Amino acid sequence: MKKTVILLFLIVGLFGCAPKKPAVIQTAPTAVTFDKFPVLEYHLIGRPEGRWQRTPENFKKDVEWLYANNYYPMNLRDILDGFGGVPAGKKPVIITFDDSTGGQFRYLPDGELDPDSAAGVLKRFHDQHPDWPLRATFFVLIETNDPEHNLFGQPDLAARKLRQLAEWGMEIGAHTYSHDRLDKISAAAARRSIGRELATLTKFVSRETVSLSLPEGKYPKDLSVLGGFKLVVEVAGGMNLVKFDPLHIKRIQAIDDEWRKYFGRHL
Numbered sequence: 001m002k003k004t005v006i007l008l009f010l011i012v013g014l015f016g017c018a019p020k021k022p023a024v025i026q027t028a029p030t031a032v033t034f035d036k037f038p039v040l041e042y043h044l045i046g047r048p049e050g051r052w053q054r055t056p057e058n059f060k061k062d063v064e065w066l067y068a069n070n071y072y073p074m075n076l077r078d079i080l081d082g083f084g085g086v087p088a089g090k091k092p093v094i095i096t097f098d099d100s101t102g103g104q105f106r107y108l109p110d111g112e113l114d115p116d117s118a119a120g121v122l123k124r125f126h127d128q129h130p131d132w133p134l135r136a137t138f139f140v141l142i143e144t145n146d147p148e149h150n151l152f153g154q155p156d157l158a159a160r161k162l163r164q165l166a167e168w169g170m171e172i173g174a175h176t177y178s179h180d181r182l183d184k185i186s187a188a189a190a191r192r193s194i195g196r197e198l199a200t201l202t203k204f205v206s207r208e209t210v211s212l213s214l215p216e217g218k219y220p221k222d223l224s225v226l227g228g229f230k231l232v233v234e235v236a237g238g239m240n241l242v243k244f245d246p247l248h249i250k251r252i253q254a255i256d257d258e259w260r261k262y263f264g265r266h267l
């Protein structure tokens with residue numbers, strides 16, 4: 001029997017003052033029928049397959065499997081409007097990428113989108129299946145010691161990529177300026193890292209950055225540092241229930257073991 005699920009989440013006091021009593025915010029009822037939702041986590045896209053690397057071929061199979069199993073891709077920020085727009089009979093899935101490496105989004109020397117990069121796989125799949133929209137959330141880094149991680153590894157093309165992702169309808173999220181462990185630096189340094197990243201992103205992306213992926217999943221001691229974000233993802237944890245904390249969103253690492261464990265998918 002179909003029933004309408006009302007997506008609930010708790011807003012915890014995070015805005016610089018003493019913790020407030022959690023309030024339950026009720027989003028608009030949707031026609032979506034699900035009791036939990038997955039947020040998938042990818043790092044490197046490339047060869048060979050590894051603990052932190054998914055091959056383009058396996059990533060494509062993941063998308064095909066999700067499509068065949070009635071999942072519908074959304075951005076993380078779509079949580080804020082209760083996953084509005086998910087067609088009847090479909091379930092939301094959020095695909096996320098951390099660390100903005102070239103394998104996630106690369107242009108070839110001739111200027112074409114690399115079909116083996118994650119963006120290339122998603123674009124081609126969308127072209128073949130227009131009912132699978134271009135949605136995913138990319139948690140990017142601006143400047144690190146490893147140039148491959150700085151806004152997808154091609155400095156001259158960074159602005160073009162950010163604008164292209166936004167134009168396609170994808171979401172850009174924050175991952176701090178330099179992959180800074182927020183538990184290891186002062187609150188002032190953490191605010192600086194986040195502030196510098198957001199200032200850089202606003203040059204290229206007009207939409208407000210509402211989502212953060214914590215480097216290594218580590219929370220700052222002073223949670224008011226996160227006050228500018230509405231959604232914060234962790235590095236693990238499994239499925240999210242419809243009643244969840246938006247500042248502690250669980251993720252599933254898209255590796256064979258976790259596909260088996262959380263989706264019963266045998267690879």
Ligand SMILES: [Zn+2]
Binds near residue numbers: 099175215
């Ligand atoms: Zn990271």
